[in-house]
Amino acid sequence: MTHAVARGANISFIDSHPRAGDARKQVIAGLLQPQKSIEPKWFYDETGSQLFDRITRLPEYYPTRTECHILETYREEIGRHCGRECVFIEPGSGSCAKARLLFDTLRPAVYVPVDISADFLLEAAEQVALEYTWLPVLAVCADFSHDWSYVEQLPAGRRLVFYPGSTIGNLDPDGAVVFLRQVANVLGEDGGALIGVDLHKPTARLEAAYNDSAGVTAAFNSNVLNRLNDMFGAVFDPSLFEHRAFYDESRQRIEMHLVSRCAQRLSFDGQPIEFLEGETIHTESSYKYTVDGFADLAASAGLALKQTWIDDERLFSVHYLQAHSANH
Numbered sequence: 001m002t003h004a005v006a007r008g009a010n011i012s013f014i015d016s017h018p019r020a021g022d023a024r025k026q027v028i029a030g031l032l033q034p035q036k037s038i039e040p041k042w043f044y045d046e047t048g049s050q051l052f053d054r055i056t057r058l059p060e061y062y063p064t065r066t067e068c069h070i071l072e073t074y075r076e077e078i079g080r081h082c083g084r085e086c087v088f089i090e091p092g093s094g095s096c097a098k099a100r101l102l103f104d105t106l107r108p109a110v111y112v113p114v115d116i117s118a119d120f121l122l123e124a125a126e127q128v129a130l131e132y133t134w135l136p137v138l139a140v141c142a143d144f145s146h147d148w149s150y151v152e153q154l155p156a157g158r159r160l161v162f163y164p165g166s167t168i169g170n171l172d173p174d175g176a177v178v179f180l181r182q183v184a185n186v187l188g189e190d191g192g193a194l195i196g197v198d199l200h201k202p203t204a205r206l207e208a209a210y211n212d213s214a215g216v217t218a219a220f221n222s223n224v225l226n227r228l229n230d231m232f233g234a235v236f237d238p239s240l241f242e243h244r245a246f247y248d249e250s251r252q253r254i255e256m257h258l259v260s261r262c263a264q265r266l267s268f269d270g271q272p273i274e275f276l277e278g279e280t281i282h283t284e285s286s287y288k289y290t291v292d293g294f295a296d297l298a299a300s301a302g303l304a305l306k307q308t309w310i311d312d313e314r315l316f317s318v319h320y321l322q323a324h325s326a327n328h
Contacts, residue, residue: 011129016142016150017118023143024232024269031273031281038224040170040284041116041145044094045227049120051220053095058216060208066316067164067196071101074309074318079105081307081320082192086160089151089186090114091144091167096124098164098196103132109157114140114150145179151186159191166198166316169253169287173297176287180301184323193303193321199314200288203247210245210254210286218243221256221283234268244280254286291317299324 030037043052056064071078084107090099093113103111111128115121118141125139140150161183168176183193210217221243225236241258248255257280265274289297294317295305303321310317 009129010133010135011125011137011139013122013125014138014140014142014150014153015118016140016147017116027228027232028268028271031268032271035282036273036275036280037282038228039145041143042227042231043220043224043284044092044115044117044120045223045230046117046119048220048223048227049094049115049117051216051223054216055212055220056097058212058214060212061217062205062209062315063166063196063198066311066313067166067318068098068101070309070311070316070318071098071164075102075105077307078102078194078309078318078320082106082160082194083158085109085157086191087154087157088112088160088162089154090162090164092163092165093121093124094165095120096128099162100128100131102162103135106160108135108160110136110138110155112138112140112154114142114144116141116143148182148186159187161186161191161193161195163193164196164318166196166286166288168195169198169289170284171287172285173287176297177301180298180303184302187323189323191322192306193319195319195321197294197317197319198286198288199310199317200252200290201315203249205315206247206254206288207245210256211243215243217245217256221245221258224283225258228268232269235266237264240264241281252288254284254288255282256284256286257282289317291319294319 055061086108087110088108089112091114093115096113113125121139121141125137129137142150222238225238228234240261244257244259260275260279263277291308298321302324304324305321307320308317
């Protein structure tokens with residue numbers, strides 16, 4: 001059930017969170033596959049969101065600081081492409097830190113942060129509303145990987161979908177095309193998308209970013225089990241799993257796994273789940289692209305690449321796209 005709630009002078013809230021029963025079925029289905037898996041969206045409860053925020057500031061983790069540098073360096077040029085007074089939609093908004101880099105340049109008509117973690121979303125959105133008193137904020141709690149129905153409740157105006165952090169890389173290429181087609185539908189003929197994409201690079205640089213020396217990424221990965229325990233009454237013992245991340249060069253993707261330290265059997269909603277020693281739960285993939293490869297992917301979803309910005313080390317890229325039917 002979706003409903004809107006006013007929260008202050010320049011902030012309101014739409015609750016379109018998925019029903020727990022549907023989510024439970026999705027999680028159990030993933031754990032019963034030959035290669036057990038959990039969708040990465042379940043990382044982001046309040047603790048997971050805070051841990052990821054710490055990851056973004058680690059010395060090994062280049063994507064966030066590099067993308068922020070690109071946004072800061074080229075913000076005026078980005079502004080000329082994106083335009084002012086747009087309906088600024090950010091799926092997976094997290095702390096809203098990167099959007100802040102663009103607010104003064106774009107002067108959006110409304111900012112729409114969308115996240116599955118309601119507590120973290122509201123905390124971040126309310127902070128934005130306090131800092132930018134001129135900016136209407138419409139926070140949406142939703143699983144944007146499946147549900148874009150909230151778009152119907154947004155005010156009229158040219159739409160900009162902001163999707164930084166190479167979150168697009170968490171989807172396999174087919175899933176990324178499905179997501180980008182939905183973005184194209186949301187944009188219509190006059191909207192645009194600004195998407196951050198991590199670039200293919202040497203394995204050692206990539207693996208260091210996902211195996212930080214402080215162990216924050218390992219804690220972030222492990223916390224997904226706490227989330228399942230809290231949300232669904234599962235009985236995972238995180239201490240019986242260890243973090244593993246590696247780069248699969250043939251698929252050009254980082255894989256993150258939780259590895260069972262021993263043979264174990266547990267019950268999840270009455271469903272027995274068994275692990276062999278060394279068996280893994282695949283918790284995240286993070287695909288890396290070349291600029292041409294991402295342009296081809298976007299084109300197959302009906303989006304045309306209009307402009308690309310890249311840092312001097314060619315670590316990361318930010319792309320501006322429009323629907324193929326756009327007349328500019």
